[in-house]
Amino acid sequence: MITDQKKKLTEKLIINKLLKKLNFKKTSTYNFQNDGSKIKYPSKKELIVSQDTLVENVHFFKNDTPESIALKSIRTNLSDILSMGGKPLSYTMSISINNTIDYYWIKQFTNSLYKEQKKHNFYLLGGDIVNSKTLSITITVFGLVKKGKLILRSGSNNNDDIWVTGEIGNSYIGLQILKNKITIKKKKIKDYFLKHYFFPSPPLVISQKLFKFMNSAIDISDGFIGDLEKLTLNNSKGALIYVKNIPFSKYSKELINNKIIKIENILSGGDDYQLLFTSKKIYRNKILHLSKKFKCKVSLVGEVNNSKKIEFLGLKLNIMKKSYVHRI
Incomplete structure (x- = not known):
């Protein structure tokens, strides 16, 4: 029996065993079998986009748990969408992993993302996986806001x-x-x-x-x-x-x-x-x-x-x- 720690990591394994569940079987993702995905949203809404990158030893520590890194990565992006009056719809994720990351680590990481997605009803559109000396996660979140209801930093008035x-x-x-x-x-x-x-x-x-x-x-x-x-x-x-x-x-x-x-x-x-x-x-x-x-x-x-x-x-x-x- 091959344990989670000893499974040889490949992009195909990570996508098929761990990441596909994050697309919530949305048809617009084509189940990650194409080079891209489609963003579908109602005509009465506007699409807003925000991106953040979290890097090891800058935004989190090497020994932080995969659960913590996952939730920090996604929640820091969600807060940007909130600040503009939006509700999260979907996201893409590019993750650079190093040789200290094993299958069990990624399993915990994706399980935490899955729970957060279920809680707030958004899903993974796609992304990329590469090998690197330093662990980093780049997430791009797409959110929806009613047309004409976008909240900007520049809207305050005297006496507010x-x-x-x-x-x-x-x-x-x-x-x-x-x-x-x-x-x-x-x-x-x-x-x-x-x-x-x-x-x-x-x-x-x-x-x-x-x-x-x-x-x-x-x-x-x-x-x-x-x-x-x-x-x-x-x-x-x-x-x-x-x-x-x-x-x-x-x-x-x-x-x-x-x-x-x-x-x-x-x-x-x-x-x-x-x-x-x-x-x-x-x-x-x-x-x-x-x-x-x-x-x-x-x-x-x-x-x-x-x-x-x-x-x-x-x-x-x-x-x-x-x-x-x-x-x-």
């Missing part, structure tokens, strides 16, 4: 509310733990932060209900402050942020209060993959109602103004780095 979903900083703290930059003795708290780093959770469900109240949005990938600037300053606007309203977890607050980590670092850390968006004040109660209904934190953190600068009410911050910098 600024909102954010979820919590800020948990993933960044998890990364600092892995890098041995900070030490957390309590296993429960340490595992809490590591879970957020390994398994980001963009607001895939509640966002579909929030879209109609948004007039601009961005996903927080490079850091709260840096992405807030992209949302406001690039639109010739400014923002007043209520520091006391920024949604930190209770464990993050403990670390801040005990001066184990600086609030400035959390706000510029990134990898939250939550939505930062603006909305007219008349929609406040409706947004808060959805937050309560879906049991998903949505926090009013500030307001848009014409100052062309970012100000923080309630705290003087010494911000040296505003966001993660992508070095080429």
